[in-house]
Structure formats: structure tokens, C-alpha cells
Amino acid sequence: xxxxxxxxxxxxxxxxxxxxxxxxxxxxxxxxxxxxxxxxxxxxxxxxxxxxxxxxxxxxxxxxxxxxxxxxxxxxxxxxxxxxxxxxxxxxxxxxxxxxxxxxxxxxxxxxxxxxxxxxxxxxxxxxxxxxxxxxxxxxxxxxxxxxxxxxxxxxxxxxxxxxxxxxxxxxxxxxxxxxxxxxxxxxxxxxxxxxxxxxxxxxxxxxxxxxxxxxxxxxxxxxxxxxxxxxxxxxxxxxxxxxxxxxxxxxxxxxxxxxxxxxxxxxxxxxxxxxxxxxxxxxxxxxxxxxxxxxxxxxxxxxxxxxxxxxxxxxxxxxxxxxxxxxxxxxxxxxxxxxxxxxxxxxxxxxxxxxxxxxxxxxxxxxxxxxxxxxxxxxxxxxxxxxxxxxxxxxxxxxxxxxxxxxxxxxxxxxxxxxxxxxxxxxxxxxxxxxxxxxxxxxxxxxxxxxxxxxxxxxxxxxxxxxxxxxxxxxxxxxxxxxxxxxxxxxxxxxxxxxxxxxxxxxxxxxxxxxxxxxxxxxxxxxxxxxxxxxxxxxxxxxxxxxxxxxxxxxxxxxxxxxxxxxxxxxxxxxxxxxxxxxxxxxxxxxxx
Ligand code: 5AD
Ligand code: SF4
Numbered sequence: 342x343x344x345x346x347x348x349x350x351x352x353x354x355x356x357x358x359x360x361x362x363x364x365x366x367x368x369x370x371x372x373x374x375x376x377x378x379x380x381x382x383x384x385x386x387x388x389x390x391x392x393x394x395x396x397x398x399x400x401x402x403x404x405x406x407x408x409x410x411x412x413x414x415x416x417x418x419x420x421x422x423x424x425x426x427x428x429x430x431x432x433x434x435x436x437x438x439x440x441x442x443x444x445x446x447x448x449x450x451x452x453x454x455x456x457x458x459x460x461x462x463x464x465x466x467x468x469x470x471x472x473x474x475x476x477x478x479x480x481x482x483x484x485x486x487x488x489x490x491x492x493x494x495x496x497x498x499x500x501x502x503x504x505x506x507x508x509x510x511x512x513x514x515x516x517x518x519x520x521x522x523x524x525x526x527x528x529x530x531x532x533x534x535x536x537x538x539x540x541x542x543x544x545x546x547x548x549x550x551x552x553x554x555x556x557x558x559x560x561x562x563x564x565x566x567x568x569x570x571x572x573x574x575x576x577x578x579x580x581x582x583x584x585x586x587x588x589x590x591x592x593x594x595x596x597x598x599x600x601x602x603x604x605x606x607x608x609x610x611x612x613x614x615x616x617x618x619x620x621x622x623x624x625x626x627x628x629x630x631x632x633x634x635x636x637x638x639x640x641x642x643x644x645x646x647x648x649x650x651x652x653x654x655x656x657x658x659x660x661x662x663x664x665x666x667x668x669x670x671x672x673x674x675x676x677x678x679x680x681x682x683x684x685x686x687x688x689x690x691x692x693x694x695x696x697x698x699x700x701x702x703x704x705x706x707x708x709x710x711x712x713x714x715x716x717x718x719x720x721x722x723x724x725x726x727x728x729x730x731x732x733x734x735x736x737x738x739x740x741x742x743x744x745x746x747x748x749x750x751x752x753x754x755x756x757x758x759x760x761x762x763x764x765x766x767x768x769x770x771x772x773x774x775x776x777x778x779x780x781x782x783x784x785x786x787x788x789x790x791x792x793x794x795x796x797x798x799x800x801x802x803x804x805x806x807x808x809x810x811x812x813x814x815x816x817x818x819x820x821x822x823x824x825x826x827x828x829x830x831x832x833x834x835x836x837x838x839x840x841x842x843x844x845x846x847x848x849x850x851x852x853x854x855x856x857x858x859x860x861x862x863x864x865x866x867x868x869x870x871x872x873x874x875x876x877x878x879x880x881x882x883x884x885x886x887x888x889x890x891x892x893x894x895x896x897x898x899x900x901x902x903x904x905x906x907x908x909x910x911x912x913x914x915x916x917x918x919x920x921x922x923x924x925x926x927x928x929x930x931x932x933x934x935x
Pocket of ligand 1: 768
């Protein structure tokens, strides 16, 4: 492993999905082990890294504008290292370097294990170039050399990309899957600031990539083919996290219910079982057809984690694909009480015509039948365990008519999600829809449909929230609410920074990784991964009658705010407590401790 050289301050900002947040955490852990230190402000860092998302153009634009700002800064700081990680790096490749010459390194999501060496090389290269530029100040070419655009001409960029073609065709058996090593090398205490008090919640990857090729989606091209991790590796990781104090785990994958590990086909390299490529399900609608044979199915995996890691009090998973989700999985959730009654299952549209054009592989009737099955197995409000569903929708997909849109409204009404993520169609270069279909729904119409759907969902969310009044739930205390943190003098920027940055409150380091409010939990928000400690400017008032607001979550993923005595607040964070719901809003509930 290369050693870090020079100034080791890093700012790492993450855009997009939970998978990216996990990647950032793993990358931060591997850099930290080499002596790099994470800071909360880009201006304090010598290495600025963006872990990017390409799912919609909007997410990319944010990164372009950040990179634009860094171009200006780099004129004064030629040794500054700028890196683009994740899907934009993989998708745009070296074209990105041409457009943004201030970028020193590119690292695709399948190559993140190489990041430490890329960063170390980039630091050395930039330091050398900056030195050259300083020496050149005495020559007539000084201006040329100090200009980063020109310096670029003599610099060697650090690039690690897979190229989806090679990724798709190569067999994993051929070589050690080095990305698996990154997952395995996970630094278990995410907060340097207080390694004895790690966060209470963590993500664990079970599958990578995607084979579905929905026509609008860039993920199969940026993250490559679907790959399943060996169950032993997943369970070991859960155990390690549990030993470090984690009590809630979210399993991650683009289509988690496709998880399946065929032990007979397992390949070992250097004594290590390798992840396995996903194979298509054939007729696995009600039950995985290979269940019971020498295979770990998704249902088996959930059962094993539940039984073998009892310290994990909550186990959830995202994202589910609305096909191939068998009753076997629903039975396991029903029969194992630490499995959460929450299923995120994107529908994308309520029109069969649109679903076909999107290549989703199911009809609206089949989707609704799946939701019915979920409710039959899992909706038990009388036992304090209502099933909560959430979904994703795309409005304004090419040729979408008012009739198609009305069908989506109908589906939303029938599905009764507790919340839904609604996106305007964004044509992504490289996808089938981009190549074959004209983006013919105007932005105005997309915006209107988006707003109408949001308003409808808001009414439904509000109704579902009201139904919870008077019920008592076990809630996981995730942190101080934004309202409380604002009162304590934290800026909005600092709160957004709070990805894995510690906040010292009441003499204790609080991990605010899930700080909060429903609106912020939306995909598309950004957070930063670091290890600085932010101390609020206003001390916590811990006098006898002072109260603060805590932000908590039910196992159905509903957000609950509770006012508690300020003295006790810090010690409750990261624990699960009973709470009775007293009031309801569309996106959050109010409760009191019981
Ligand atoms: N345009 C708009 N939304 C998209 N999504 C994926 N690709 C696109 C796109 N090109 C949405 C889908 C998916 C979520 C993660 O992002 O709804 O479920
Ligand atoms: Fe994209 Fe479809 Fe795969 Fe989801 S299932 S990641 S929308 S291709």
C-alpha cells in the first residue's frame, strides 16, 4: 500500500444513493488507515474528492458546478488534488478530463480499491508540478506553467475505470475480485473522533451492479453486471458491525431480492470465496426455485443474519424489484421479528404501455398483486406492526400521455405508499431510451405531473401518518432533530456535512449520519464523509426543565420526533425506545416517550 505523502487532509462529498454513501465510507476507511485526515470544509483540504451519481442530469450538474469552483481555487493552489469517483467518472471517462482539466484523478465505482494509490500518485504528481511552476516563475514561461490548464499538458492523470464492456464479459473466476477486498477491509469504527462509540446504523452490501437494463437507467453501464457477495462475508461483516455497537443494518443492492449464492459454483482465489455473477431467475415468482438446494437464497440470507447476529435489532433492505419476490421472503420477514416491516419497491409508472417501454418486465396488475401479497403477509397494525411501503416513479418518460399519467395517479392511490420518490425523466446518454426515444414531453409538463403526483402522495402520506396516532412503536433514536441543531447554532451546511462527522453534544460525540428529516433522506441529497468534530456554538441547555427534540424512526421507516429532557438526550441517541404517537404530519410523526 502506498503511504500518504505531504498534507493528508481530505474532503469527500457524496452525491446520490445509499450505495454511494457506503462506497464513500469504505473509501474513507481505507484512506484513514493510511494516515489521511478528513475535514468538513473543502477549503481546508489538500485533496478534494467527489463521489458522484449519474442517475439524473441534475445530480451531475451539482458536481460540474463544484468542479468549476475548484478550477478557480486551483489557480492559486496548484498542488491541490481533485478527484471524481463513482458513476460520473465511469460514464464520462477521459472526456471528463478534457472538459474539466482541473481534475487529477478518476475512479469508477468498480475500481475504488485502487483509490489510495491513485490519490498518493496524484499528490506526488501535483507537488512536483507545483514545484516546477514555482521554479518556472523566474522563466518567461512562468504564466503558462502556473496555469493549471497548461500544467495539465505535462501532468499524468490517475485513472481507474472498468469500462462496462470488459466488466460484463469478464468472468469473476479469472481473478480475485478486488472490490470484494474493499468491502472486507471495512474499517468498523466509522468515527475517528470517537472510535469507542460507533454509529448505531450501518449499510452492508449484498449485491453490486444490475442486469435489468431498464431503458432509462445508466446503472447497468456504470456499476456493471449484477454480482452477489458470498453469504459468509456478509454475515461476518454484520457480526463485526454488531460487535462494534451497531444495532441496525440496511442491506444494499439494486435488486436485493435477486440475491442468490450457489455454493456448488463458488470459486476460491487466494483462499477467499469470490462473489458470483447473478443469473436470471426463471419462474422464481412465488419462491426461489433453487431454495432448499445448495444455494443461499435471499430468504435464507435474511434468516441467517437474523439468527446468527442477534445483536442486530433491526434488519432492513433496499431496493426490491417488483418481480421475483417470493412468498418465501415474505414469510421470513413475517416470522422473524427483527426484520423490518418496510419495503421500498419502485413501480416507475402505472401505465402498462410505459412499463413495457421502460423494459420493467411486469404489468400494473402484477405489481398490485405483489403489494397485496406483501400486505397479506406483513400488515399487522393491531400488533403495532403496520407494513409500510414506498416507491419510485418517473414522470414524463418519452411519449407519456395524460392517460398514462392518470394511470400512474391511479396506481399511487391504490398502492398507498407511506412516501414516494418522484422524478422527472432525465435522458441519460448511453441508455437505450436516450438512443431510441425522443425526449418529447416538455419540461413544463414534466414539472406539472411531478407536482401533481407529489401533492397526491402528500395527501396519502398524511392519511397514513394520522392512522398511527395513539399507537405505540419501538423507535430507533437517530440523532438530534434539525430544529434542535439549528437552535444550537449549527448551520444548514454543517448539518448537510454531517454524513459521518461527529457532533459533540452534552460532552458526547453524536454520529448524525441519519440526522433527520424525511425530506432530506430523499435520494439526490448530498452529504459528506469525514471525521472532523463539529461543536455547536450554543451549548446544550441541560437545566431541569429544558427539552430537546430527537429524530427517531419506526421499523416501518416512519420518522418520529420526540421531545425529551435535555439531560437524557445524548444517552438516548443510538438506542431503541418505546414511543406513543401523539400527532401526525405528512412526512413525520410526533410522539412521547412511554
Ligand atoms: N430519469 C429519471 N429518473 C430516473 N431514475 C433512474 N433513472 C432515471 C432517469 N433517467 C429513478 C428511478 C429509480 C431511482 C433510483 O431513480 O425511479 O428507481
Ligand atoms: Fe436501473 Fe432498472 Fe437496475 Fe433499478 S433495476 S438499477 S432502475 S436498470
